[in-house]
Amino acid sequence: GAVVSQHPSRVICKSGTSVKIECRSLDFQATTMFWYRQFPKQSLMLMATSNEGSKATYEQGVEKDKFLINHASLTLSTLTVTSAHPEDSSFYICSASIGTEAFFGQGTRLTVV
């Protein structure tokens, strides 16, 4: 099946710094990718839809200046958490779809200290 690779799998950063998370579709092209956030013991919440070559579409309540999304190619989308704070600590997962089937990355566990 199709593979989506997410990197890094785990990152610890200091409060106030920025962190970049990469999401790559390895064997298919993805014009659209999605970013989700999952707090401990909670569900996955869609943060934004990443569109290749255009601006991302953010869900209500998600700060676009804080969570910068860039989808510069058909196989790569990046999420940058800017000026991270402890409350941004979470599990972030990306996905890319072929038709109605989504393929998820392995997730990135972000801890801000």
Next chain:
Amino acid sequence: AQKVTQAQTEISVVEKEDVTLDCVYETRDTTYYLFWYKQPPSGELVFLIRRNSFDEQNEISGRYSWNFQKSTSSFNFTITASQVVDSAVYFCALIFSGTYKYIFGTGTRLKVLA
């Protein structure tokens, strides 16, 4: 409104017991897709099944079976003869025609005790 409800927050069973995880969904669309995913402690999402709204046939795959009933807007998942390795969080999800955004339920944490 589009919504997925998994009323069971956590279930504990003893190995070899059967267990059913409930999923109820809401959508006004006639074309939609339902999914089940398994999330082990490592965090990655493991795809289990996809069902479209026009296919109400139940499905069995090994110890797993799914019961899709449009009349009650339910898509329940049964694990037969549960094993410790089945311990994970299970998510039911919905997408509807025209979008590929997943709407996830809140998940059910399954603990299978040896």
